[in-house]
Amino acid sequence: MSVQPIITILGKLEKMHSSLLQLANEKTELVKKGDMDGLDSIIKNEQSHVAAIEVLEKQRQQMVTDYLRAKGIALSGTPTVAQVIEAAETEEERNQLEDIRNQLSTVIDDLRKQNDLNQKLVFQSLQFVNMSLDMLRPRPEEINYSGKSTRGETAAPKKSMFDSQA
Numbered sequence: 001m002s003v004q005p006i007i008t009i010l011g012k013l014e015k016m017h018s019s020l021l022q023l024a025n026e027k028t029e030l031v032k033k034g035d036m037d038g039l040d041s042i043i044k045n046e047q048s049h050v051a052a053i054e055v056l057e058k059q060r061q062q063m064v065t066d067y068l069r070a071k072g073i074a075l076s077g078t079p080t081v082a083q084v085i086e087a088a089e090t091e092e093e094r095n096q097l098e099d100i101r102n103q104l105s106t107v108i109d110d111l112r113k114q115n116d117l118n119q120k121l122v123f124q125s126l127q128f129v130n131m132s133l134d135m136l137r138p139r140p141e142e143i144n145y146s147g148k149s150t151r152g153e154t155a156a157p158k159k160s161m162f163d164s165q166a
Contacts, residue, residue: 006081009056021114024046024111030042064084081097
């Protein structure tokens with residue numbers, strides 16, 4: 001059995017994650033601009049990407065499982081590409097698998113960083129909105145006036161400029 005189908009599916013996963021990274025970059029710009037309609041369409045597009053990635057990942061797991069079983073390797077837990085690299089027959093297959101795995105890992109790390117940035121930007125936007133609303137909303141303790149402040153009296157006693165005890 002060849003590792004070429006596994007390499008192909010890993011290539012598809014890398015392309016889908018790269019596309020998702022591009023959407024995350026676009027989302028950053030839309031968050032900065034405050035474009036809610038554009039953000040809504042990007043989120044819908046991201047959801048379809050995530051669904052496709054889930055399907056590809058299931059296929060990858062099945063292919064890796066089949067490959068390792070064909071090689072007579074006992075599986076413990078979820079089969080990994082590292083196990084396939086170890087079981088690969090030729091050095092060329094190992095190199096191809098390592099290359100595509102490294103590319104996929106890099107794209108996923110970049111995507112994770114971009115999503116963290118987007119999350120921070122959205123959180124800052126929400127903080128700004130809440131601060132703006134707090135400034136516009138009257139506070140209950142400032143609405144009602146109490147006795148002395150309505151009559152113009154203050155808590156500190158008034159001092160005269162003239163010292164009457166002299």
